[in-house]
Amino acid sequence: MDVSVTTSSNALGAFLRDRRCRLDAAAFDLPTARRRTPGLRREEVAQRANVSVTWYTWLEQGRGGAPSADVLDRIARALMLTDVEREHLFLLGLGRPPEVRYRQSDDGISPRLQRILDALVLSPSIIKTATWDIVAWNRAAAVVLGNYAARAPQERNVLRMMFCDPSVRARQHDWESVARFVVATFRADAVRAGAAANVEALVEELSRASPEFAAMWREKEVGQHSGGTKMLHHPTAGLLALEYSAFTVDGRPDLSMVVYNPATPEVAAVVKRLIEAADADK
Incomplete structure (x- = not known):
């Protein structure tokens, strides 16, 4: 099997798995015992994003077609993604950046x-x-x-x-x-x-x-x-x-x-x- 092709064809799933594994279960008051891998489980991310476990699993596996913008937004919040990570998620999942969320800042400039x-x-x-x-x-x-x-x-x-x-x-x-x-x-x-x-x-x-x-x-x-x-x-x-x-x-x-x-x-x-x-x- 050509590993590079498999990876590039499911870049969205690879990105989701990586960000899921970076999260600390203890920070979400989740049990940490008997976890075979670091980070959150798929079902925990699915619950936080209010999507089915099956659907989230398909996303990580590169199945089920393109997700909607709403689903990606909920997954981004579930995975605590930064703005740049959220944009990357949309580019991988939909081929376009997310809708801009205007936030007027009173901080001035740096x-x-x-x-x-x-x-x-x-x-x-x-x-x-x-x-x-x-x-x-x-x-x-x-x-x-x-x-x-x-x-x-x-x-x-x-x-x-x-x-x-x-x-x-x-x-x-x-x-x-x-x-x-x-x-x-x-x-x-x-x-x-x-x-x-x-x-x-x-x-x-x-x-x-x-x-x-x-x-x-x-x-x-x-x-x-x-x-x-x-x-x-x-x-x-x-x-x-x-x-x-x-x-x-x-x-x-x-x-x-x-x-x-x-x-x-x-x-x-x-x-x-x-x-x-x-x-x-x-």
Whole structure:
């Protein structure tokens, strides 16, 4: 028998057995005497997951067809899987990641993430939530994009600034085009992060405050914030060309990082002068 083929054809069962055997029966107040193998028994996992022992046994043996997402979710909880282990379980069992469970965190960002932002000296960079609240930025962003520290936390929302702040609107090279892009990308980001329900209050607020937002939201367009070029009217430096790229923060589906790189050496020199001038004014 080709052991490698057998193993790869039942990767789901192998993963389940491995995680089952890692659990400590004593931690679940289960008897530990007369156990021939470490970990929990199949029937114990099945009971915790509220599935039949036969069905769970078939899963470990690679029989019975693909499990449902609900069954995998219950097994993940029964086996005390971490988020990354749960995702791996779904990829093995269904060939796709699980539905995102949005969890808004009030913890802010880690010092490590802030150091990454600060290392991008001439690249204005921000970190935003799935509801597009800006929660972190670097010095270049404060100088080029706007002084976020001067705003109250609830006013650091990209959509609020875009549709309700005339100064932010004036910085856009083609406000209507940028606004449509922001709305379409925001809609896609919220759904992707599982945060669609969390943005309802914000959407209602902006729809009342801005007829333009209300009209764009009704169009139901979706977009992607992967990368491109942004033309920005700076109050003192004039028109700046910035190339942007967006990245998901690993392990934090509620956060994404957007980095704006000067498109030319000349723009980089302008950004450097702006930072130096701002630092001199301190």
